[in-house]
Amino acid sequence: MNEVIIKALYLTVIVYFLTLVLSRILGRKLVSQMTFFDYIVGIMIGSAAVQAATVQKNPSLSAFIILIVICLLTFIIDIIHLKSIRLRKLVDSEPIVVIEKGKIVDKNMKKIQLSLDELNMMLREKNYFNHADVESAILEANGKLSVQAKAEKQPLTPSDIYLTPAYKGLTRDVIIDGKVMENNLKYINKDEHWLKKQLVSYGVHDFKDVFYAGMDTSGNFYVSKKQNNKEVPGMHGIE
Template sequence: MNEGLVVFVRSIIAFFTLLIFAKILGKQQISQLTFFDYVLGITIGSIAASLTTDLSSRAWPHWVGLLSWALLGYLMEYISMKWRYAAKYIEGEPTIVIMNGKIMERAMRKMKYTAADIMGLLRSKDVFDLTQVDFAIIEPNGQLSVLKKAEYEPLTAKDMNISKTSTGISTELIYDGMIISENLRQLDKDKNWLKSQLKKQGIKKVSEVFLATLTPSGSLYIDKYDDHIKKVTDIGDYKGPY
């Protein structure tokens, strides 16, 4: 009982200590964290866990360790903000991996990236053809920034001097074969309307549909469980001889 109470009190101390340190160190999203930030967060979390459950030692040494790591992290942030030269070594700097459409093999090897890694990152940016890429840059947080060649850049409404209305956000009407009635009501639609739209696409039962969404502008998307795709394209790495 006493041990449980001690753990409870230590948990409260660790929780609010982490909350304060998180406020001080900033609010970077996970996708924006550099490798250094990631390791710092794991280490601080590990020390906080020890502070909570390690009853074989007193709490204050753990708390001092927690404070020390947080202060060092804050100091590194301050140095990075004040001196760009130091930030280059602490946080890293962007690295060009494709320049003028050519892959920079040396830069990739230096960063321990493979061609498959770059292809995967390009696909996450909706680029499936390397011939469209002019520049690709690995940012310090590991994300890829892509500049397409001018002829592959999409035209915007501003380029065409055309005014457009917003399409709005897609709302789920069917999810995993189940109708979401509340979302239908929000869009001023009913089940009869939805079933009539399904019939237009040759769908007899709602249970055939994996996902159906609708935008306020009226754009309806329907995906069935059975897509009738006879041959699935394999974009994986070469698996070697069998």
């Protein structure tokens, strides 16, 4: 019995780290950007991983091989996918126009079996409650709806009133959970001596007392101190 448990734990750990390594090699993709093909591949990888981890007799070398081959094929397909339009059309669904020039394209709706209720729901999720406000809408390969509002319904931008807003880039993290981000400090041409001076103005004298600190491209410095574990009355909105 003990041997079975140890073997199961051993296989699970191996499969876990193997899957982790393979997923890192394959790259990362947000769930919202995944296509139907990506989901199928994910299910196949998961099934192979479970098979490799749960078979007790003859630790299923074939399952490990299947897992590696699936990931290898996916990696190769992804590379070709970037360079081949034909493969992209084969693997991914093509974007479909469902609203054009303010009118619903019912022919395309039937083609992709999208009901009017589903279209209305997707428009509402984009904060469009009236078809008359929409110039065009495209159902993307990942199932998301891209919507372009009519010119008169689009929000006002600074360029519309001839304003040039100040540039705002990324905020650089300089301290995360008490640890100084050396590379980011170098990127903004600062050092720890400068950082200590900034923290003193916030009443902080030790990097370890800072949960987060960062600086944006305008030179604005932000600090969030670590909180002690002792609860303060009202800190959760309840006295």
